[in-house]
Amino acid sequence: xxxxxxxAPPDPILGVSxxxxxxxxxxxxxxxxxxxxxxxxxxxxxxxxxxxxKLMLERGENKEYLPIEGLASFNKVxxxxxxxxxxxxxxxxxxxTVQGLSGTGSLRLAAALIERYFPGxxxxxxxxxxxxxxxxxxxxxxxxxxxxxxxxxxxxxxFDGMIADIKAAPEGSFVLLHGCAHNxxxxxxxxxxxxxxxxxxxxxxxxxxxxxxxxxxxxGSLDVDASSVRLFAARGLxxxxxxxxxxxxxxxxxxxxxxxxVCSSADAATRVKSQIKRLARPMYSNPPVHGARIVAxxxxxxxxxxxxxxxxxxxxxxxxxxxxxxxxxxxxxDKSGKDxxxxxxxxxxxxxxxxxxxxxxxxxxxxxVYMTKDGRIxxxxxxxxxxxxxADAIFDSYHN
Ligand code: PLP
Ligand code: TYF
Numbered sequence: 534x535x536x537x538x539x540x541a542p543p544d545p546i547l548g549v550s551x552x553x554x555x556x557x558x559x560x561x562x563x564x565x566x567x568x569x570x571x572x573x574x575x576x577x578x579x580x581x582x583x584x585x586x587k588l589m590l591e592r593g594e595n596k597e598y599l600p601i602e603g604l605a606s607f608n609k610v611x612x613x614x615x616x617x618x619x620x621x622x623x624x625x626x627x628x629x630t631v632q633g634l635s636g637t638g639s640l641r642l643a644a645a646l647i648e649r650y651f652p653g654x655x656x657x658x659x660x661x662x663x664x665x666x667x668x669x670x671x672x673x674x675x676x677x678x679x680x681x682x683x684x685x686x687x688x689x690x691x692f693d694g695m696i697a698d699i700k701a702a703p704e705g706s707f708v709l710l711h712g713c714a715h716n717x718x719x720x721x722x723x724x725x726x727x728x729x730x731x732x733x734x735x736x737x738x739x740x741x742x743x744x745x746x747x748x749x750x751x752x753g754s755l756d757v758d759a760s761s762v763r764l765f766a767a768r769g770l771x772x773x774x775x776x777x778x779x780x781x782x783x784x785x786x787x788x789x790x791x792x793x794x795v796c797s798s799a800d801a802a803t804r805v806k807s808q809i810k811r812l813a814r815p816m817y818s819n820p821p822v823h824g825a826r827i828v829a830x831x832x833x834x835x836x837x838x839x840x841x842x843x844x845x846x847x848x849x850x851x852x853x854x855x856x857x858x859x860x861x862x863x864x865x866x867d868k869s870g871k872d873x874x875x876x877x878x879x880x881x882x883x884x885x886x887x888x889x890x891x892x893x894x895x896x897x898x899x900x901x902v903y904m905t906k907d908g909r910i911x912x913x914x915x916x917x918x919x920x921x922x923x924a925d926a927i928f929d930s931y932h933n
Contacts, residue, residue, distance in 0.1 A: 545664055546905055553903040561901040562919055564910040567716065567882045568785060569848055572916050577848075579783050581841045585830040594826065599819045601810040603632020603791070607825035610832040611776055611791045615745065615759055616766055626799040629806035631792050631813065632820045635784075636746045636777030637665060639792040643742065643773050644673035645812045646794075646805075647707060656707040656742065657699065659683075661907060663716045663744070666709060678702070683718050688875035688887050690720050696733055704738050712745035712774070713758040714881025717909035721751075721880060727761050731768055741765050746777040751881045753849035755781075755842065771795055778828055780882070781845055789824030848913075852882060855915045859884070862924035869932065882913045892930040900926035 543551070549565030571577050602608065608630040612623055622628055633639030647654060656675055658666050659682035670677045680702070681694030699708055710730070715721055722730060734741050743762050749755040765772055777790040792809065796802040813819075831837045860876045867873065876884050888896065888908040896902040902923060904910045915923060 714751035719879030787824030
């Protein structure tokens with residue numbers, strides 16, 4: 534019975550926050566979880582979200598169940614944000630969009646679709662990737678393997694390794710790609726490299742599967758951050774895209790996102806959508822409405838939409854400025870000739886420092902800087918005032 538159940542291991546990312554809370558040192562710094570903080574290191578609710586919620590309250594909106602596929606106005610705007618409002622794929626109704634439980638739940642729905650309709654097909658995951666990717670495909674019983682991505686010698690992209698591994702995978706595999714701001718490395722392919730990745734995927738009849746968790750958060754522009762997905766879509770490829778509004782609208786706890794499946798005809802899209810709904814029904818019946826209404830209201834109102842873009846630029850800008858300051862502090866401190874410029878080349882919320890496990894342990898045990906053991910730090914949890922301290926900690930951990 535239950536007595537025989539053993540203890541599950543703690544989550545490697547959320548476990549860091551628990552350890553942080555237990556630390557009483559006043560210099561402690563939580564750079565573990567990827568969640569945006571203000572310069573005072575407090576959580577941030579976007580002004581546009583507050584305005585949208587006020588509107589919703591004034592309208593007295595009800596709490597009836599949504600349809601299985603979610604809120605229609607949300608599904609419309611989410612596909613448009615992703616692909617561009619006038620994308621022919623949308624006009625031709627070739628995109629099956631279903632509201633999901635944020636990025637994670639949307640990935641999980643797609644995994645269930647793959648398990649059911651592509652038995653035996655493999656998903657290729659970057660090495661490294663967001664830790665939950667493997668959990669999601671494991672639990673959906675979808676086989677996966679890794680493709681090379683990170684090159685520790687350059688702290689950059691192992692592009693040749695990536696291409697070779699995608700080429701070597703069985704024809705018709707799903708290739709999981711981070712749309713922008715790769716987690717955990719912060720290293721993205723260049724536009725030219727994306728073209729080559731698309732060439733190889735096309736040659737091998739693979740199916741691209743994008744995880745877009747940071748649209749607008751990497752560059753500050755929604756369009757720029759969707760350019761990888763749009764490049765693939767413009768080639769007429771079938772593709773899957775999971776979206777999340779956790780980071781770019783700060784709706785972490787609302788669990789709002791979507792799965793989009795670009796099909797080769799409107800008819801196929803209708804059928805695919807019907808099957809995703811069939812998968813969702815016994816899992817959770819229908820999705821929550823609150824976050825969906827917030828997104829639909831913000832994107833649907835030109836004034837709020839513009840304000841959102843401005844707030845996103847501020848968030849992305851704050852992260853860029855602490856990134857620069859951390860780099861400047863490290864350069865000033867480190868006379869060893871070590872090249873720290875990889876920090877500036879990385880984008881998005883994270884920096885992959887190249888610190889190994891022992892060095893990461895030193896960061897935490899000696900300096901009270903909490904981070905994941907793979908050497909990732911969340912710059913979104915760093916303030917300008919703490920850059921110098923963090924640089925001291927990194928310098929010490931590297932050289933001692
Ligand atoms: N995918 C990636 C790459 C992420 O980094 C995250 C969150 O950190 C997610 C998906 C999913 O987040 P959520 O389920 O909150 O949308
Ligand atoms: O920091 C990250 O990479 C994310 C944060 O259910 C996170 O993993 C944590 C829990 C969760 C979704 C995202």
